[in-house]
Amino acid sequence: MTRIHPPRTGTPGRAAAPNGSSPAHALLPLPRRRGRPALLALAVAMVVLGVLGAAYLATSLGQTTPVIAVAREVPWGQQITAEDLVEARVSADPALDPIPFGDRDQVVGMVAATTLTPGSLLTREALTAQPLPPPGQQLVGIGVSTVQLPTTPLRPGDDVLLVPVIGSVGTGAATPVGTTGVVEATVVRSGSPGTDGLRVVDVLVDVADGPDVAARAAAGLVAIVVVAGE
Incomplete structure (x- = not known):
């Protein structure tokens, strides 16, 4: 007895795709990712800027300025002597306005406008040129x-x-x-x-x-x- 075979489907020479998917879709190549040179350059630039910023910050923090600090308590109204002052080094800070240590000679002989405590930075607001007693x-x-x-x-x-x-x-x-x-x-x-x-x-x-x-x-x-x- 002669057997009759059903007609073959699909493209000759190609196996059917598993799970019933289309062979054409199964054999399509994966899309290739395109390179993005601009984004890569931007990332490199950001890394470089970050390194430079960190280096600048470290350098700035390492730079200090000599200023005048109070070595011992000076009561209000008392004249300031050289022994009352000591050198301190601080980083630049807009919130601080201490007197530079180079102006120490100008400070000696002035009068404390408030009680000066040891370890505090000396500012011009804490000084007065008016000796005691004041007028009147x-x-x-x-x-x-x-x-x-x-x-x-x-x-x-x-x-x-x-x-x-x-x-x-x-x-x-x-x-x-x-x-x-x-x-x-x-x-x-x-x-x-x-x-x-x-x-x-x-x-x-x-x-x-x-x-x-x-x-x-x-x-x-x-x-x-x-x-x-x-």
């Missing part, structure tokens, strides 16, 4: 015993009241005479207790009050009251 005021030294001032240390710039008292120093019988004659003053410096047990406090008072305060201070008839800060 007088500097008076007041000797007081432990019962005539608070136990809390007085600081330069503290606002105080000078209250007249009656009695004698050292007897413990000093008594305020009321608010009459009370004088407003500003502390400039508070010394250490002497051998007589008195502590001398330098204060600034108005010119009109200076002579009376000095006379009472010489007699030990002044008590110091600290005014609350604002």
Whole structure:
């Protein structure tokens, strides 16, 4: 018996594609990726710029400038000496405006406009050329015993009241005479207790009050009251 074969489909000489897909699609070559020279050049340029930027930043951070720093505390109103200053090196920073160390000779002899703390950078805003006492005021030294001032240390710039008292120093019988004659003053410096047990406090008072305060201070008839800060 003669067998009848079904007609063959597809292109002669080519095997049928698996999964029933078209042979034409299965044998198509994969698309080739085109090179992108512009993108490659841009990437290289960005890498180079990044390296150059990092190098510039490292160089800038490594560059420092000598400036003036405070070596020890300088109370408000005190004259600045060479021993109060020390050299420090800092990187350039727009937020900082320290005085160059080369201007140290110009700083020596000026007056601290605020209390200068050790380790801080010195700026021109912290200095004044006006020595104490300023115009319209007088500097008076007041000797007081432990019962005539608070136990809390007085600081330069503290606002105080000078209250007249009656009695004698050292007897413990000093008594305020009321608010009459009370004088407003500003502390400039508070010394250490002497051998007589008195502590001398330098204060600034108005010119009109200076002579009376000095006379009472010489007699030990002044008590110091600290005014609350604002």
